[in-house]
Amino acid sequence: MEIAAAQPPTAEIVACPECGEATTPMRLVSWGHCRTCHTAESRAIRPLRW
Numbered sequence: 192m193e194i195a196a197a198q199p200p201t202a203e204i205v206a207c208p209e210c211g212e213a214t215t216p217m218r219l220v221s222w223g224h225c226r227t228c229h230t231a232e233s234r235a236i237r238p239l240r241w
């Protein structure tokens with residue numbers, strides 16, 4: 192007997208609409224994209240040179 196649903200709902204993985212990277216639905220809801228895109232966007236707004 193194998194357990195079909197091994198992953199809990201909280202560990203759900205979706206693809207980022209911007210880069211296609213695997214991320215969690217929670218990040219898409221709060222940021223609109225994955226952590227990588229969020230970091231890139233933050234650097235675009237506030238460059239590290241400042």
Ligand SMILES: [Zn+2]
Nearest residue numbers: 207210225228
């Ligand atoms: Zn992304």
